[in-house]
Amino acid sequence: MTSDLICIGAIAGAFGVSGEVRLKSFCSEPSDIVAYGPLLSEDGQRRFEITLTRPVAGGLGARIKGVTSKEAADALRGTSLFVARDKLPKLPDDEFYHADLIGLAAYDTGGELLGKVVAIHNHGAGDIIEISSLRHKSALLLPFTLAVVPNVDLAAGRLIVDPPEETE
Template sequence: MTGTGRICVGAIAGAFGVRGEVRLKSFCVPPEAIADYGPLWTEDGTRSFAVRLTRPVAGALGARLDGIATREAAEALRGVRLHVDRDALPGLPDDEFYHADLIGLAAHDTGGALLGHVRAVHDHGAGDLLELARPRGPAVLVPFTRAIVPTVDLGAGRLVIDPPEGLFE
């Protein structure tokens, strides 16, 4: 999450066609939900765009952004990450979390000792992994399962990890 209370939901992968359409890479599930959250903001918050999806394209979505009418203007946005106000996102069930809400949480073991802080959340297809930055030593990837991470307390800014033997050695 950015300091402005916004979460990254996509990025512009380049121009598509000659009339200002962009190739939009969505980080939402389903990908088309990116158009449902109202205006999307640039990371620095200086520009916002209303988004209208046009068609699927290879590995992305075709989209029109307000104020972008030429291929050159669309191409100039290549690589721009798009954010949405956190309040625009739907609520989740108790056992699901937005990755942005997990980043920065303190991670403690079941005895209360600090193990580190969540630096990132990775999903390589077999389930989420929490990347923990430790006070000493290299970062550790922790499977984000209920058995290994039995407690997530967003209000307290912490989670509890019951690591399998050898994970932190």
């Protein structure tokens, strides 16, 4: 468990001229982003009270309390939105928050250290796990599936990876 705050979305920029923003939600149900109450900046110092307005291309339209102009909305572009970990639902044993996977040691099925999980990406076709590699010049990018990552042990701070032949 890496942090008390978990990123659940980001402000992608202004939408329109009256301060509405475009939100990217990282929740499994995108509209759930507002269910956690005010969201926080990464340092926890700023609070964002958000009301969804409508679906928009690439995200959700939303209003943020106190943001009333396009310029103010544009100034928030790129701001990540966080919620306290204890507000998130408990997950089943076979599901994980991305934040909990970052930093885990990655071992192959023979017990050899491959590297460390540095990021989880999702471009629409499923999660991709990025592992800094001790064997390769570049990071390993692998599908985060049961076949490729058969074991995740958060308590031990490690996961087992069975990379496809062409990545070894």
